[in-house]
Amino acid sequence: MIDCKHVWDRISDFLDDTLSSETRKLVQKHLEHCEVCSAILDSTRNILILTADERVFELPVGYSERLHARLEEEIRPYRN
Amino acid sequence: MLPLLSAENSRLAPCATGDHLPMSQSPDRNAEAHVIAAILAGKTHLFHDLIRPYERTVFSMVMALLRNPQDAEDVVQEALLKALRNLHAYRAEARFSTWLVSIALNEARSWLRRQRAIESLDSSDETVHIAPELLSDWREVPSEALERLEVRKLLRDAVTELPMIYREVFLLREFQELTISESAQALSISTASVKVRLHRARIMLQRRLAPQLRPLAPKRRRFPW
Numbered sequence: 001m002i003d004c005k006h007v008w009d010r011i012s013d014f015l016d017d018t019l020s021s022e023t024r025k026l027v028q029k030h031l032e033h034c035e036v037c038s039a040i041l042d043s044t045r046n047i048l049i050l051t052a053d054e055r056v057f058e059l060p061v062g063y064s065e066r067l068h069a070r071l072e073e074e075i076r077p078y079r080n
Numbered sequence: 081m082l083p084l085l086s087a088e089n090s091r092l093a094p095c096a097t098g099d100h101l102p103m104s105q106s107p108d109r110n111a112e113a114h115v116i117a118a119i120l121a122g123k124t125h126l127f128h129d130l131i132r133p134y135e136r137t138v139f140s141m142v143m144a145l146l147r148n149p150q151d152a153e154d155v156v157q158e159a160l161l162k163a164l165r166n167l168h169a170y171r172a173e174a175r176f177s178t179w180l181v182s183i184a185l186n187e188a189r190s191w192l193r194r195q196r197a198i199e200s201l202d203s204s205d206e207t208v209h210i211a212p213e214l215l216s217d218w219r220e221v222p223s224e225a226l227e228r229l230e231v232r233k234l235l236r237d238a239v240t241e242l243p244m245i246y247r248e249v250f251l252l253r254e255f256q257e258l259t260i261s262e263s264a265q266a267l268s269i270s271t272a273s274v275k276v277r278l279h280r281a282r283i284m285l286q287r288r289l290a291p292q293l294r295p296l297a298p299k300r301r302r303f304p305w
Contacts, residue, residue, distance in 0.1 A: 012279035016260075043290040044282055050235050051254040059136060060149045067135055068128055070157045074164060075124045 002026050007037045011044055112176055120168055127164050134177050135160075137256060138184045144251050145188045147240055159187040174265045181256060182266040185248060192244075231293060238288045246281035253278055 007030050013019045014027050031038045112130070119126050131138075138159065143152040163183050170179050239247060252263040253274075260278075264271045 008283070009279075012275070012282050015282075018260075018275075040286065040290075043293075044286045046293075047235070047282070047285050047289055048254055050231065051239070051250075054144075054232065054235065055140065055255060055257075057140065057143075059139060060153060063139065063153060064132075064135060066153065067157055067160065071128060071131075071160060071164065074161055075127060 002030055004030075004034060004037055007031070007034070008040065011041055014041065015045060015048065109172075109175070113172060116167060116170065116176070124164075127167075130176075131160055131163070131180065134180050137177070138180055141181055141251060141256055142184050142188045144239070144255055145185075145247065146191065147236070151191065155187050155191050156184060159184040162187065175262065178258065178262045178266050181252070181258070182268070185266060189244070234289060234292050238285050241288075242281055242284060246277050246284060249274055249277040250281035250285070 007027055010019060010023065010027055014024065017024075019027065031041060115126050115130050119130065135156070139152060139156050142155045142159070143149060146152045146155065160180070160183075163180055166183075170176065174182075239250065242250060248267060249263055252258045252266055253260070258266060260271050260274050263274045263278075267274070
């Protein structure tokens with residue numbers, strides 16, 4: 001058996017599925033009966049999901065045009 | 081020929097290769113290598129095509145660090161100009177996208193340093209144990225929570241207030257979807273350090289956000305996993 005503190009230290013690896021199978025089983029077993037640790041796991045995972053949803057956003061209008069215009073200023077002298 | 085500037089911080093240290101595509105739109109690496117060779121041979125106009133698939137993701141990374149679209153745009157322009165001038169220093173051990181992100185990161189760091197708006201970059205105390213927030217009733221469904229602007233603001237504020245070394249790793253992994261090894265390449269640190277920083281970043285956010293988000297949760301519901 002492992003205690004709560006050991007589970008907390010492994011939450012990130014648990015979420016990334018990078019624990020050894022033996023450790024993962026121990027963590028899973030602990031989570032099955034520990035309401036506190038399973039809530040920590042859920043809330044941490046929720047934060048990652050919220051962050052993932054933040055990936056969808058609007059670029060500023062004209063961003064790409066301005067970027068390529070600036071790059072072109074640099075590139076143009078070397079075209080000839 | 082392009083002016084040859086010093087490689088500065090843009091050269092990536094050889095490191096383990098990534099194990100999956102960091103971005104869904106990543107072009108074929110062989111085709112990309114041919115375009116890079118052509119640019120270095122004088123067809124500099126092809127640089128437009130080379131960076132086009134990444135201009136969104138580079139902006140999103142810089143924007144997440146700077147939180148100001150005008151500043152982010154300026155920094156991205158400078159970063160991509162630097163990439164053009166230093167393209168000869170690119171080594172194919174790393175994905176081109178990872179290399180670009182590392183340049184953008186360095187440029188954003190420089191900008192933030194100039195603005196004196198960041199915490200000390202060398203406050204890398206990786207030995208302190210960080211305990212998560214103990215609670216048992218924040219298990220809201222994120223898609224429901226995301227409807228609330230205050231949740232998004234809380235999240236952005238919390239990420240912005242992370243110490244820089246943790247914020248960078250967190251954004252590379254969770255926002256840019258880089259692998260652990262790609263994040264290590266982009267930051268020129270070990271994969272072990274990436275894992276440690278990522279864990280701390282996640283727990284810091286959990287500590288900060290869980291108590292704030294709990295009252296906003298519309299209802300309790302367990303995840304299916």
